[in-house]
Amino acid sequence: MSLGKRTKYLKINPRVPEINKIRMAAKILTRGGVVAFPTETVYGLGANALDRRAVSRIFRAKGRPADNPLIVHVASFRDVKELVAYLPPKANLLMRYFWPGPLTLILPRSDIVPDIVTAGLDTVGIRMPSHPIARALIRVSHLPIAAPSANISGRPSPTTGHHVLKDLRGKVDAVVDGGPSVVGVESTVLDLTSPVPTILRPGGITYEELKKILGDVAIDPAILGQENLRPKAPGMKYKHYAPKGEVFLIAGELSKVVVKIRSLVKNLQEKGLRVAVLATEETANFYNSEPRPDYLEVIGSRRSPATIASNLFAALRNCDRKHIDAILAETIPEEGIGLAVMNRLRKSAANRIIKA
Ligand code: TXA
Numbered sequence: 001m002s003l004g005k006r007t008k009y010l011k012i013n014p015r016v017p018e019i020n021k022i023r024m025a026a027k028i029l030t031r032g033g034v035v036a037f038p039t040e041t042v043y044g045l046g047a048n049a050l051d052r053r054a055v056s057r058i059f060r061a062k063g064r065p066a067d068n069p070l071i072v073h074v075a076s077f078r079d080v081k082e083l084v085a086y087l088p089p090k091a092n093l094l095m096r097y098f099w100p101g102p103l104t105l106i107l108p109r110s111d112i113v114p115d116i117v118t119a120g121l122d123t124v125g126i127r128m129p130s131h132p133i134a135r136a137l138i139r140v141s142h143l144p145i146a147a148p149s150a151n152i153s154g155r156p157s158p159t160t161g162h163h164v165l166k167d168l169r170g171k172v173d174a175v176v177d178g179g180p181s182v183v184g185v186e187s188t189v190l191d192l193t194s195p196v197p198t199i200l201r202p203g204g205i206t207y208e209e210l211k212k213i214l215g216d217v218a219i220d221p222a223i224l225g226q227e228n229l230r231p232k233a234p235g236m237k238y239k240h241y242a243p244k245g246e247v248f249l250i251a252g253e254l255s256k257v258v259v260k261i262r263s264l265v266k267n268l269q270e271k272g273l274r275v276a277v278l279a280t281e282e283t284a285n286f287y288n289s290e291p292r293p294d295y296l297e298v299i300g301s302r303r304s305p306a307t308i309a310s311n312l313f314a315a316l317r318n319c320d321r322k323h324i325d326a327i328l329a330e331t332i333p334e335e336g337i338g339l340a341v342m343n344r345l346r347k348s349a350a351n352r353i354i355k356a
């Protein structure tokens with residue numbers, strides 16, 4: 001199967017996936033093709049995890065560095081067995097509590113997992129997505145599916161079929177469009193091969209939720225904004241989630257943040273730049289008078305940080321559509337899903353943080 005000029009577009013009902021269309025997408029996968037599909041977190045770009053040639057097509061389509069391992073997606077607990085050398089006791093507990101859902105477990109790998117999937121590591125990341133289309137696709141293809149986020153490497157992750165087409169049309173065999181991803185940030189990556197389970201990437205399952213079940217959970221210090229440390233998840237070291245405009249985070253007490261952003265809008269516009277503000281429902285009105293940003297995006301409500309997570313990547317991509325040069329983003333508390341939101345924002349801003 002060639003990485004053709006043609007990309008098949010399949011619109012599928014996310015609540016009741018049409019089985020004939022699922023079969024079409026599954027057939028492309030069993031023949032070694034690459035298919036983008038929705039999950040509850042973000043869209044994934046999938047291939048047969050046990051076929052190294054198919055997996056190499058994922059890397060090529062995304063322009064992904066070879067040292068960045070892929071997550072393998074499964075549809076049943078039984079699928080996990082053949083992929084791992086053994087299951088640490090905590091794995092069963094976590095799988096029962098959080099699967100299907102946005103939690104990836106880093107486990108000791110078995111020999112059948114190709115090196116290209118794990119980037120040569122002796123561990124493999126496995127997750128069971130909850131999205132009905134993702135589940136149907138895995139079940140009907142009878143395959144473990146390796147899938148990174150379905151964006152060009154470095155760009156914001158895609159949360160709609162349209163985002164995927166924008167990045168990968170002509171580079172992949174098919175795009176399954178199942179509407180917007182609800183969680184909006186990727187899965188939490190949890191390392192179970194260290195003495196204390198360690199979050200390598202914050203995501204859809206929160207630190208607080210994991211702590212309730214596990215008691216003891218660590219967070220890789222490299223992801224808490226210390227640039228000098230080397231993160232344990234290879235993917236966390238790359239430039240990431242970057243729209244074309246430069247992102248700046250404005251931190252501090254909220255009323256001061258608003259004042260600071262308004263003065264930055266003025267300064268930057270005077271330099272001839274197009275400026276966007278990423279605001280929240282609680283603050284949006286303060287940006288509706290002069291100096292008015294060229295684009296105002298209300299990402300969600302501070303009372304419900306999940307709404308912010310859900311819209312975050314689309315907001316960054318919208319700024320590109322509006323040809324924005326500078327994006328000024330408010331910060332939110334790093335609690336619950338806020339930890340993942342701030343991790344993605346910090347990365348998209350390459351740590352450009354302005355204190356208000
Ligand atoms: O929600 C998600 O996780 C989405 C959907 C499609 O499932 N997938 C996703 O994959 O975000 P990707 O490839 O964009 O990010 C995977 C992250 C990377 O930071 C990678 O380095 C890390 O997980 N990772 C994968 N396998 C690993 C391993 N064996 N050890 C350490 N980190 C690993």
Ligand code: MG
Binds near residue numbers: 148
């Ligand atoms: Mg990614």
